[in-house]
Amino acid sequence: MSGPSVGNAFVGILRQERAHPALQDQVAKLFEESRQDVYRYLLTLGLAPPRAQEAVQEVFMRLYSTLKSGESIENPRGWVFRVAHNHGLQVRARQASEEPFDPGIESRLMATGQDPEQSLLERERMARFHQAIEGLSEQQKRCVFLRLEGLRYPEIGSTLGISASAVGEFLRRAVSHLRKAGHE
Amino acid sequence: MSKYETGHPGDGCLLQYNDGELAAGEARRVERHLEACWQCRTELDELRATVADCVRYRQAVLDRYLPPPPRPWVDLYEEFARLDATEAPAALPKRLARAFAGAAQWRWAAAALAAAAILCAVFLQLRKAPSVHAAELLKKAVAIAESQPKAVRHIRIRTRTHQITRLIDGAGVEPALAHRDADAPAIQALFAAAHYDWDDPLSARSFQAWRDSLPSKRDEVTTVADPERPSESCYQIQTAAESGELASASLTLRATDLHPVESRLEFRDREWVELTEIPEPSMSGTPFNEHLEVPGRPASPSLPAATPREPASISDELQVMNALHQIGADLGDPVDVTRSGERVLVSGVGIPPQRQKQIHELLASMPRVDVQFSEPGAVPAPAEPDAGGRTALPASPAAAGSAQARLERQVGGRAEMERIGAQILDWNESAMARAYALRSLAERFPASAEASLKPAGRDTLEGMAREHAAAMLRHVESIDGAMTPMLTALGGSASAARAGKPDGTWQTSAENAFRAARRVEVLLSVVWGATPGDSGAADLPSALLTALQQLKAELEDCQRLLSRNAGG
Numbered sequence: 001m002s003g004p005s006v007g008n009a010f011v012g013i014l015r016q017e018r019a020h021p022a023l024q025d026q027v028a029k030l031f032e033e034s035r036q037d038v039y040r041y042l043l044t045l046g047l048a049p050p051r052a053q054e055a056v057q058e059v060f061m062r063l064y065s066t067l068k069s070g071e072s073i074e075n076p077r078g079w080v081f082r083v084a085h086n087h088g089l090q091v092r093a094r095q096a097s098e099e100p101f102d103p104g105i106e107s108r109l110m111a112t113g114q115d116p117e118q119s120l121l122e123r124e125r126m127a128r129f130h131q132a133i134e135g136l137s138e139q140q141k142r143c144v145f146l147r148l149e150g151l152r153y154p155e156i157g158s159t160l161g162i163s164a165s166a167v168g169e170f171l172r173r174a175v176s177h178l179r180k181a182g183h184e
Numbered sequence: 185m186s187k188y189e190t191g192h193p194g195d196g197c198l199l200q201y202n203d204g205e206l207a208a209g210e211a212r213r214v215e216r217h218l219e220a221c222w223q224c225r226t227e228l229d230e231l232r233a234t235v236a237d238c239v240r241y242r243q244a245v246l247d248r249y250l251p252p253p254p255r256p257w258v259d260l261y262e263e264f265a266r267l268d269a270t271e272a273p274a275a276l277p278k279r280l281a282r283a284f285a286g287a288a289q290w291r292w293a294a295a296a297l298a299a300a301a302i303l304c305a306v307f308l309q310l311r312k313a314p315s316v317h318a319a320e321l322l323k324k325a326v327a328i329a330e331s332q333p334k335a336v337r338h339i340r341i342r343t344r345t346h347q348i349t350r351l352i353d354g355a356g357v358e359p360a361l362a363h364r365d366a367d368a369p370a371i372q373a374l375f376a377a378a379h380y381d382w383d384d385p386l387s388a389r390s391f392q393a394w395r396d397s398l399p400s401k402r403d404e405v406t407t408v409a410d411p412e413r414p415s416e417s418c419y420q421i422q423t424a425a426e427s428g429e430l431a432s433a434s435l436t437l438r439a440t441d442l443h444p445v446e447s448r449l450e451f452r453d454r455e456w457v458e459l460t461e462i463p464e465p466s467m468s469g470t471p472f473n474e475h476l477e478v479p480g481r482p483a484s485p486s487l488p489a490a491t492p493r494e495p496a497s498i499s500d501e502l503q504v505m506n507a508l509h510q511i512g513a514d515l516g517d518p519v520d521v522t523r524s525g526e527r528v529l530v531s532g533v534g535i536p537p538q539r540q541k542q543i544h545e546l547l548a549s550m551p552r553v554d555v556q557f558s559e560p561g562a563v564p565a566p567a568e569p570d571a572g573g574r575t576a577l578p579a580s581p582a583a584a585g586s587a588q589a590r591l592e593r594q595v596g597g598r599a600e601m602e603r604i605g606a607q608i609l610d611w612n613e614s615a616m617a618r619a620y621a622l623r624s625l626a627e628r629f630p631a632s633a634e635a636s637l638k639p640a641g642r643d644t645l646e647g648m649a650r651e652h653a654a655a656m657l658r659h660v661e662s663i664d665g666a667m668t669p670m671l672t673a674l675g676g677s678a679s680a681a682r683a684g685k686p687d688g689t690w691q692t693s694a695e696n697a698f699r700a701a702r703r704v705e706v707l708l709s710v711v712w713g714a715t716p717g718d719s720g721a722a723d724l725p726s727a728l729l730t731a732l733q734q735l736k737a738e739l740e741d742c743q744r745l746l747s748r749n750a751g752g
Contacts, residue, residue: 006361015502018267024261028260039253040247041721042248050255053257057258061260061264061267064260064264082398090413093520115297147203148242153203168196168200168205171199171203172199175195175235177229
């Protein structure tokens with residue numbers, strides 16, 4: 001290592017130390033924008049609401065630690081979902097003794113007077129769509145939900161440990177299945 | 185000539201086009217095709233309508249009907265401050281040392297070291313003293329513990345010569361169990377001598393009480409990996425006492441909720457006590473015995489201080505894998521097996537309840553195994569129930585020039601093509617399940633790890649691998665038998681398969697077989713129109729034939745290596 005590059009590294013590390021407030025702002029802003037999305041994703045993964053909320057906070061703290069250590073993250077939102085997914089699986093495995101999260105969406109969707117803004121027909125349609133979503137395989141569901149959160153195929157693949165082309169295939173099958181529900 | 189001038193893009197390709205996932209050239213070709221093709225434009229519109237349904241579902245159902253977060257969101261800045269304050273003070277010096285480690289010119293190195301030393305000194309001064317961290321952390325941990333209902337916890341207590349497990353309910357020991365522990369009085373005497381609370385030994389309150397009683401002490405707070413879940417972090421408070429029976433004590437608090445998970449007391453006479461919270465499922469209520477130590481390793485009643493726990497061994501993992509293999513739970517079921525500290529954790533994703541029950545029963549008799557599933561109500565379908573969804577190409581006279589269209593014509597129409605396609609993709613799915621299982625064994629038990637197994641363990645491992653390889657080869661031969669005549673009729677011919685190394689290991693061969701299987705999978709999905717591929721239509725039959733031959737060769741190689749081991 002030459003003299004100037006040692007100097008650069010030195011300055012870089014000092015800058016990193018000083019840059020914590022900027023990092024904190026960056027992570028806090030992303031937290032503000034994405035926490036609800038990550039929370040919802042973790043609920044769909046099967047986490048109980050308190051566990052999901054804790055997991056969201058934990059993931060953003062990890063993001064902060066990672067950025068602080070000098071690691072560069074190209075797409076922080078994609079990173080957050082990837083880490084949230086993996087962390088969520090661990091949490092879900094640990095919460096086996098707890099009451100599993102049951103959204104009971106279908107019954108609430110069809111409950112009369114639940115939401116006057118939604119027409120009965122629309123609620124019936126959404127209930128059918130919900131059933132169709134429930135009928136997807138776990139991988140297909142994960143692909144659909146992550147795609148809904150704006151992740152690209154390679155990011156979804158990296159989250160689920162599969163190739164981008166496999167993501168394409170899971171999504172194709174999922175959309176084909178959901179399309180039938182939309183036509184019923 | 186564009187390939188879409190003579191055929192239609194499949195719905196997978198249209199979805200990727202819609203998602204902006206196609207390469208620029210491919211996207212332009214699809215675009216040009218769409219300009220000309222009413223049918224595909226309609227397909228694309230319908231696909232977009234389904235995507236819009238998904239978005240509407242997210243807004244109208246998930247956003248509206250999923251429960252909101254139960255508590256207000258934390259102030260992240262406070263959490264940042266807490267993390268910054270408790271991080272190991274050596275982090276910055278370490279990074280500086282790393283940056284300067286490669287300095288070739290001594291002048292720069294000397295200057296750099298001097299600068300680093302000055303910076304470290306300033307930095308350490310500016311950081312809060314560890315005593316303050318320790319006191320603050322303990323205070324918070326006590327407050328959290330007292331704000332929560334007292335749950336029964338299972339605490340394993342080890343010394344050089346004894347090991348017991350106690351049920352602690354926060355107010356004291358359950359009498360029934362306490363009486364059963366013959367070793368308990370000896371350990372209790374140690375606690376009494378150290379003036380450390382025996383009734384609630386693994387708690388922030390007891391640690392705080394002991395620490396507060398010390399006239400003179402030194403604290404150190406570090407971040408360590410969670411002993412049960414190494415991917416998560418914990419704070420470890422280490423307090424050294426100048427006087428008293430205890431020379432030092434440490435308390436490990438989970439970073440997420442400051443829950444105490446581990447503690448270690450070091451006595452001046454070199455005696456030690458280690459307390460660990462253990463999960464409930466592993467408990468039988470009886471004291472742990474030394475014979476429950478890791479199979480294949482010598483029992484170690486007197487562990488050195490630096491090795492507080494004996495981790496689970498690959499033999500333990502192998503036993504679990506073998507048990508799961510007996511019921512086929514290593515195929516397709518998203519069951520994960522990991523070694524975590526001294527235990528083997530079996531966890532699952534979306535396992536049907538009956539299957540969960542079966543796995544629980546299967547592993548119930550294994551003392552060091554934890555089984556943790558969630559979603560008992562979810563029964564995910566592993567694959568599309570309808571074969572029709574698999575083949576994407578609509579029959580069209582315009583598709584006559586494409587490989588898929590020629591295939592369709594050759595097998596006698598679209599319906600027949602869908603039927604054969606579904607059958608072949610099913611075989612492929614089964615082959616891939618075996619490929620993943622075989623590779624998983626090769627990754628978990630590489631040749632070096634296998635060598636450390638006892639002969640019986642090696643036989644078990646290789647028996648499983650042989651079974652996977654043989655089953656996979658059967659599925660591949662079925663695919664080969666069905667596809668080869670069709671591909672040959674389309675003008676395809678296989679190139680010679682590359683031979684495996686005669687002196688390789690079955691693990692390497694399994695990895696090669698996995699890669700070859702992935703190649704076959706990709707080409708099959710291209711041939712059956714499931715995904716767009718990078719192979720030109722003219723080369724596709726030859727490419728697939730070659731890939732199939734290569735896969736068969738790799739599998740035969742793997743079987744040969746496994747048989748050689750069995751013979752020797």
